[in-house]
Amino acid sequence: MDDCDSVDTRRIEAFVFREARLADENRYDEWLSLWHEEDAVYWVPANKDDYDPRRHVSIIYDRWERLQARVDRLKSGAAWSQEPQSRMRRIVSNVEIDEIRADGVIVVRSNFVLGELRRELQTVYFAAQEHHLRPAGKDLKMSLKKVMLINNNEPLHNLSFLV
Amino acid sequence: MQTQSTVDVHGLLRLDEGLVHSDVYTSPEIFDLEIRKLFHEGWVFIGHETEIPNPGDYVLRTIGKQSVIMNRDSRGKLHLLLNRCRHRANSVCQYSEGNAAKFQCSYHGWTYQNSGELVGIPYQEGAYPADFSMKDYPLVSVRMETYRGFIWGNLSDSDVSLDSHLGENGKKAVDLFCDASPEGEILVRQGCNKTRIYANWKFQGGDGYHTPFTHQANFAVMRAKRAGRKQSLVRGSMEEGWISRDMGNGHYCLDSRSVQTQGVRLPDSPWAKKYRDSMVQAYGPERADFIIRANGNPHSILMPNLQLLSPDIRVIKPIAVDVFDVYFYCAFLKGVPDEVNEMRLRDTEDRMGPAGSINPDDVDMFERNQFGMQQTASPWKYMARGMTRQTIDDDHRTPEAYRMGNTLI
Numbered sequence: 001m002d003d004c005d006s007v008d009t010r011r012i013e014a015f016v017f018r019e020a021r022l023a024d025e026n027r028y029d030e031w032l033s034l035w036h037e038e039d040a041v042y043w044v045p046a047n048k049d050d051y052d053p054r055r056h057v058s059i060i061y062d063r064w065e066r067l068q069a070r071v072d073r074l075k076s077g078a079a080w081s082q083e084p085q086s087r088m089r090r091i092v093s094n095v096e097i098d099e100i101r102a103d104g105v106i107v108v109r110s111n112f113v114l115g116e117l118r119r120e121l122q123t124v125y126f127a128a129q130e131h132h133l134r135p136a137g138k139d140l141k142m143s144l145k146k147v148m149l150i151n152n153n154e155p156l157h158n159l160s161f162l163v
Numbered sequence: 164m165q166t167q168s169t170v171d172v173h174g175l176l177r178l179d180e181g182l183v184h185s186d187v188y189t190s191p192e193i194f195d196l197e198i199r200k201l202f203h204e205g206w207v208f209i210g211h212e213t214e215i216p217n218p219g220d221y222v223l224r225t226i227g228k229q230s231v232i233m234n235r236d237s238r239g240k241l242h243l244l245l246n247r248c249r250h251r252a253n254s255v256c257q258y259s260e261g262n263a264a265k266f267q268c269s270y271h272g273w274t275y276q277n278s279g280e281l282v283g284i285p286y287q288e289g290a291y292p293a294d295f296s297m298k299d300y301p302l303v304s305v306r307m308e309t310y311r312g313f314i315w316g317n318l319s320d321s322d323v324s325l326d327s328h329l330g331e332n333g334k335k336a337v338d339l340f341c342d343a344s345p346e347g348e349i350l351v352r353q354g355c356n357k358t359r360i361y362a363n364w365k366f367q368g369g370d371g372y373h374t375p376f377t378h379q380a381n382f383a384v385m386r387a388k389r390a391g392r393k394q395s396l397v398r399g400s401m402e403e404g405w406i407s408r409d410m411g412n413g414h415y416c417l418d419s420r421s422v423q424t425q426g427v428r429l430p431d432s433p434w435a436k437k438y439r440d441s442m443v444q445a446y447g448p449e450r451a452d453f454i455i456r457a458n459g460n461p462h463s464i465l466m467p468n469l470q471l472l473s474p475d476i477r478v479i480k481p482i483a484v485d486v487f488d489v490y491f492y493c494a495f496l497k498g499v500p501d502e503v504n505e506m507r508l509r510d511t512e513d514r515m516g517p518a519g520s521i522n523p524d525d526v527d528m529f530e531r532n533q534f535g536m537q538q539t540a541s542p543w544k545y546m547a548r549g550m551t552r553q554t555i556d557d558d559h560r561t562p563e564a565y566r567m568g569n570t571l572i
Contacts, residue, residue: 048354054505055353056354057356059518061512073380078383155357156359159517160517163518
């Protein structure tokens, strides 16, 4: 395992902030381009923050094919729960580089506060998130984005945007 | 207990003209009446036995406006107990699930066994009348009946049995759901997606009419995929072959048997073959293939709060006249390869819950409905669709034979 201090923290933060901004601005295709296709997992656990996703249901558990379908749907103009679209801004903070694995995967943890406005209803979400990043050419891409909402065991209104 | 309603329900329906008044969806008095008549005086679905497999296991549930503990006592016997101390009504259970030998009120320390029996009152000496006995103040027990591991509770002392509430049709819906397992048993311990909807709880779907419009985006995605594979476009209206059926006692279903020849096809893989073989062994080839094509899906709405839509057991929770929750419990099948159950998880996540491809659009339709219903000018809604082609059918021939009554659409 490499020394976490050897990683360029600003570069990591820049990725996490950019990912948040593209999600906030419903820039679906650009957001999709941030993923490693071969092992992409977009995971929002249900009821608790961690478990075996083959034995417990999740709010979102998308691999590449499903991620593409999610974005295709949102772009179709007929995904009514995003017509009109949500307006969003999230504040991402507490960024920590948790681990650099032998295979080069950088495990990044952070927190966010997300304000979502749709029609007249403004909803606030709080979450911890985990990104797994590794290089793709000159850039970084993510293979995992896991969002641990603090209210993942409570009834949730539509999460049809990119959380 | 006879309660006199002040609401003129019949004045809100002009059935001959196919008209329904929007107060049915917006009046707090009607909502209170529904809670009382349907939830507090009838059979309400609570949960499944497999959610609490071990002695002491509990889950916290709701009957209408009452918080109830569904649990097993230390000997493994099932109980339904009001989550309420007999002293000042403080709640004795704070978590949605867990394991407890005792429930203790944190306010003054009254302590109950997990069977409900009151076993401890601090500083009891000389504080109560001479004839006081702890035996008289257990946690209040709620009447309970089960069918194939599904547990219903009833707060009233009515003499309607669960059997007659469900009727043959209701039981057949549960049968089909469970029989997707070659052992005829399901397992409900895989967590659940919980959703909140800002609309009246009676917006629950169950029609084949909305599908090509409400879920247009999914058809667009499917079309894009099929076009890429040079296959034909999606067939016409989904309503063809989908029939809304009255199952009696307010229960209804979306009967898709006539379109199920194009239903679920298992992948060409060893685990799928193993699953089909075990189903054929259990039920014979005809019923096995019917269940597999139908995905064991009764698509049934059993009033007042249970929907069976494979792979989920859905529970409806009315909160207020314009708010309700739907919980989606993904049920695993016993005696099947792990891949079958993993497919069920991915299936419900893809479509249902707060972030699926189907459910959020339904939710948005329900909320737009509520927005319209709350506007009081022109309150009569035209809901006559299908009334002229309604038939009573005699459905003995198919092997499945739900044997349902009125065909509504």
